[in-house]
Amino acid sequence: MPGTVTHQTRTTRSLAKLALSAAVAVAPALFAVQASAQGTIRFGAPLPLTGALAPEAVKQQQGYDLWAETVNAAGGIDVGGKKMKVEIVYTDYQSNTPRAVQAAEKLITQEKVDFLFSPFGSGAAKAASTVSERYGVPTIASTASSSQVYDQGYKYLFGTFTPNDTLTNPLSDIVVQKAPGVKRVAILARNDLFPLAIAQEMEKSAKQRGMNVVVFEKYAINTMDHSSALAQIKASSPHWIFATGYINDLVLLKKQMADQRIEAPVVTMIAGPAYQEFIDAAGPGAENISSASWWHPAARYKGSDIFGTTENYVKAFRARYKSDPDYAQASASVSGALFQMAIEKAGTLDKAKVRDELAAMNVMTFWGPVKFGPTGQITSLEPPVFQIQGGKTVVVHPQPIKQGDFKLGVK
Template sequence: MRFRNVLMAATMGVGALVAMAPQAGADTVKIGVIAPLTGGGAPWGIAMDQAAHIAAAEANADGGLDIGGAKSKVEIIAYDDQYKAAEAVSAYNRLINQDGVKYVVILTSASTLAIKENIESDQVLGLTAAFTSKSIDENTHYMMRLSSIPINYAKPLANWMAQNLKERRVVIVNPNDETGWETAKFDEEAFKAAGFEIAGSELFDRSQKEFQPLLTKIIAMNPEIINVGSTAPSTSGLIIRQARDLGYKGLFVKTGGPGPKEILEAAGSKEAVEGVVAMAFADPGTEGFRRLAGEYSKAIGQEPNQMIAPYYDAINVLLHAIEKAGTVDDTAAVIAAMGEVLPMPSIQGGELHHGDRQILSPIFVTQMKDGEAVVVGSVAVTE
């Protein structure tokens, strides 16, 4: 299925889920989702939206959340920020001022930073997937990271690569935005510490589709590895395809934002992506992930991006924390309760742990073999 057909299916699926959502009222827990549901980041955004709907449907199947002895249904309201900070601000204002939301899940770094001060002043509980470490600081009280980010896994991931790959000369490539800057910073530090040689670090506009001039420059640096960092999956595939067309024979690695199926589709062939090594937030072979993938496929018509696993886990933690706190309106009590409900099981097995205003999620390593992303290792995340 081509990507625009996936987006049509996603829109239909989301529309159907919203139509089935409980009517607004005092007995309803509303959770907003701000994520790119169109464009290059859509595989991540649709995964986030559907993870929220799946978790909500499971809670509602049991009558809703048990809050102080009364049942409260869960409603998900999602808006497309198109990977743009300005759109995120508009979406946030609609969620808070029109929809009456007290809990917001945000995908991107730019969107998180754009609404961070509003979340604090409005005392809205925010769960962010942002890679930037700037999302949390000493003035942050109502924001929590929903998964491990580069600061948690970059060094152990680089160490794993140093132990398992023979190549050593690396060029790092990232989008020219907050997510890309953060990924490039931590990757460069981690790869150097692990004994790799950094031949260069390049940035590009996230909307860019033509990479021959940039890749010509990169290939002239004689890299053995090109790390596409936090580049969107479909764009990563374009970079791989165009690099192969220019004669690059070396290895690709991806240290952020996985999406092997989208990378393969954009790259055009199994041969182009053979051997690609990437971090992953999921092990698709686990029973829990297969269940999530099945629910996603019912709504969307294809397999989910692997990010669905930490998104689902984080929203599940939030729902448990609301029950633990015994309140919907007191978001400070709910965010405190998140530390009390952790550690708790991940959908994939193992445990989620509580870090410094963060859920620490497991990180895996995959390698593309005959068109499939095969789990070949895991890394221990650190705070």
């Protein structure tokens, strides 16, 4: 059907059954889209559609689908004067990084995709980038911020997230200004590439501002009981608790903090609080939790991409999904839009030429200004800092999109 990204129902049903069997461990499940006709541009998207990271995968899929549907409704991507429709091939790697690498290779070698979106998160994006680099396939990572992803000297990898310190430094500056008495910082980090990397950046940011990191604990992926680490944090009487992980991790952490009556004047969690699902799950316990992300619907950018402005993008997302977009969905959409702009500028699907257009890109989009640095990581954004107030996210930085003032929790 024109204007949509189709999914093969029969394949989806059979693979949903396979997901319950050991056979899936060898061959990742393929959701969707065989090329149905000539004149189609195929984008590969390996995602953790099942497993612990499935909530994040859903968000990425929504963002990709919205972009593809919008492009197809407008007739497709203009490639040297010829309009070509978009199809997206989704592969479920079940929240398992080695399978993400296998999925990326399958998409390139068997599904014959033209371009690739990275798997979710810094760890899987870094692992899979080796595959796309080897085959010379331009790849955009829409959820990878850690510099370790981009320090490999690769030419075909680009990312829409600025480095982790662009989140921790503004957060630390705000806390120092608002509460100069905050000196004792406790950090609890998921032992995974992005959550650990941003926790380490937080440690640097805090120490640079004269704070004392009294606890730095790591927890393993899939940890369900944080009582030991939380007991250490409670005993340290921190002024600032900084916890990292993904949405399921942080909802669980917040619940166990409440059970142990652990509080602090400042509580920061990255990256769950940007999601409405976190606010809904945490309820009143989410109040005053601070965080940062790479985009917020309060932004007011006027771009040259297919969505045009932030307001137009938010309107389109609401019409499609009946909710407001967050940074994960918006980043997926802008990743598609950047591919579209590079392809149209190149006037060809030649991978090397599209890669060169991405490398030279300097454009304004609904996501904000996009310019990739020498490693392929975006260098042009100023990420928003926000806090949950009254059951919603309120931007407290930067000034142009500020919605309210930063508030302290318990004294």
